[in-house]
Amino acid sequence: MELVKPAIYLFIVIIAVAYLQSHLNNKNGVNLQHLVVTVRSDQTEAIDLARELQKGGYESEVYLNKAGVYVITLGRFYADDIKGIKEEAIKSGHAVVTSTGSDGDSFVIRVWPSESEEVFLIAYVTSTAEEAIELATPLRNDYPKTAVYLRRDGSYAVAIGKYPEPHAQLLIEKFSDSSYFTNGDDLTDQVFPIPDNESPHIGRTLEEDSLLAPFRRSVM
Numbered sequence: 001m002e003l004v005k006p007a008i009y010l011f012i013v014i015i016a017v018a019y020l021q022s023h024l025n026n027k028n029g030v031n032l033q034h035l036v037v038t039v040r041s042d043q044t045e046a047i048d049l050a051r052e053l054q055k056g057g058y059e060s061e062v063y064l065n066k067a068g069v070y071v072i073t074l075g076r077f078y079a080d081d082i083k084g085i086k087e088e089a090i091k092s093g094h095a096v097v098t099s100t101g102s103d104g105d106s107f108v109i110r111v112w113p114s115e116s117e118e119v120f121l122i123a124y125v126t127s128t129a130e131e132a133i134e135l136a137t138p139l140r141n142d143y144p145k146t147a148v149y150l151r152r153d154g155s156y157a158v159a160i161g162k163y164p165e166p167h168a169q170l171l172i173e174k175f176s177d178s179s180y181f182t183n184g185d186d187l188t189d190q191v192f193p194i195p196d197n198e199s200p201h202i203g204r205t206l207e208e209d210s211l212l213a214p215f216r217r218s219v220m
Contacts, residue, residue, distance in 0.1 A: 033101030046070035132156035148192035
């Protein structure tokens with residue numbers, strides 16, 4: 001019997017230490033889970049919703065998942081707190097929460113707030129403005145920020161928007177062999193759609209801007 005008691009005490013100590021370690025790991029963020037609000041197919045719409053949630057006091061984030069849609073979260077929380085935060089969010093009217101906690105296994109990359117520099121994703125390069133605009137017009141249905149830019153070599157680039165570089169690398173395979181991403185150094189002027197006010201230039205000088213003005217009017 002004398003040998004049994006120390007064994008029992010040792011067992012109790014091991015259990016206690018394991019419990020404390022688990023508790024500490026949880027508080028150190030090991031078991032934090034994403035509380036998902038909803039998903040959107042459009043990146044801009046997803047980010048706009050996340051911005052509104054941040055105004056409500058949440059550390060909202062947007063992730064691209066393996067299915068190619070954008071997941072909007074309220075933030076990351078301890079698993080034990082998920083239920084209460086979800087109920088509070090619904091009561092406050094900040095969000096319609098459609099999920100319990102997620103470990104994020106289906107997430108490919110965090111899109112917003114951006115973890116890396118944003119780059120232009122060029123889907124096509126053409127020799128004429130007309131061809132570029134013809135390619136860009138239907139793309140605007142799926143990528144509303146699609147625009148055509150004049151490049152420094154005189155060709156035209158169809159850009160579907162700006163994305164964090166890792167996200168651009170994922171999307172680039174959907175387009176042509178001439179697709180690439182750039183920080184904009186090779187782009188000079190947006191020629192489609194023509195902005196309401198003055199055209200935003202990427203890397204052109206004031207002299208280049210004045211020389212391009214007649215052309216910009218001609219492609220309206």
